[in-house]
Amino acid sequence: DGGITQSPKYLFRKEGQNVTLSCEQNLNHDAMYWYRQDPGQGLRLIYYSQIVNDFQKGDIAEGYSVSREKKESFPLTVTSAQKNPTAFYLCASSILSGVTYEQYFGPGTRLTVT
Amino acid sequence: AQSVAQPEDQVNVAEGNPLTVKCTYSVSGNPYLFWYVQYPNRGLQFLLKYITGDNLVKGSYGFEAEFNKSQTSFHLKKPSALVSDSALYFCAVRVPTNTGGFKTIFGAGTRLFVKA
Numbered sequence: 001d002g003g004i005t006q007s008p009k010y011l012f013r014k015e016g017q018n019v020t021l022s023c024e025q026n027l028n029h030d031a032m033y034w035y036r037q038d039p040g041q042g043l044r045l046i047y048y049s050q051i052v053n054d055f056q057k058g059d060i061a062e063g064y065s066v067s068r069e070k071k072e073s074f075p076l077t078v079t080s081a082q083k084n085p086t087a088f089y090l091c092a093s094s095i096l097s098g099v100t101y102e103q104y105f106g107p108g109t110r111l112t113v114t
Numbered sequence: 115a116q117s118v119a120q121p122e123d124q125v126n127v128a129e130g131n132p133l134t135v136k137c138t139y140s141v142s143g144n145p146y147l148f149w150y151v152q153y154p155n156r157g158l159q160f161l162l163k164y165i166t167g168d169n170l171v172k173g174s175y176g177f178e179a180e181f182n183k184s185q186t187s188f189h190l191k192k193p194s195a196l197v198s199d200s201a202l203y204f205c206a207v208r209v210p211t212n213t214g215g216f217k218t219i220f221g222a223g224t225r226l227f228v229k230a
Contacts, residue, residue: 004157006157031215033218035220040123040222040223041222042204042220042221042222042223043158043204043220044220045217045218048215048217050215056211056213056215058217090157090158092157092158098216100146100163100165100208102148102160102163103158103160103218104160105150105157105158105159106157107155107156107157108155108156108157110155
């Protein structure tokens with residue numbers, strides 16, 4: 001997990017509340033990503049950013065928002081509009097957004113909404 | 115549609131035996147293929163990748179993968195399994211997006227159990 005930190009490791013929220021998940025990297029990577037992991041479904045892309053102040057929707061962006069004000073940081077907000085927010089959230093980064101570059105992952109945040 | 119399939123939810127192997135975790139893909143254009151491993155409650159770790167060149171790719175922890183273009187497969191292999199190899203393995207393919215960037219499509223994952 002080296003170089004990417006996610007906090008907190010576990011997060012509990014009441015339904016209807018927005019919650020922000022932190023992701024910080026010190027790898028000097030340009031590209032950053034947010035994924036959601038559900039049992040048996042692999043990873044699904046929520047948002048990605050190739051450069052500061054720019055980001056793109058992934059496959060399941062509805063109910064989520066992001067910002068990329070600094071190269072090192074890519075926080076994810078899970079809004080009350082997300083119908084089923086309980087999941088394991090993974091942040092990742094890569095040197096560039098190019099096709100040959102592998103991704104480095106943080107340790108994840110497990111969000112439980114009741 | 116571009117996709118990655120891991121046909122086995124779980125693979126069981128005895129320690130010391132060879133292991134294979136299967137992956138097939140469907141992409142337009144050249145495939146850029148990756149394997150990642152995930153230990154419980156952790157993020158994914160990169161194992162190896164195929165970009166071009168030799169069809170047999172070697173990676174971390176003694177793993178290797180064989181790219182087969184005619185069968186559109188990229189199976190992960192290891193000659194002698196260890197109990198510590200027990201984890202969740204993901205095959206992935208990198209594809210271009212319609213906004214000029216790239217994204218990674220992951221398979222659903224295969225859980226490997228290595229029994230002592």
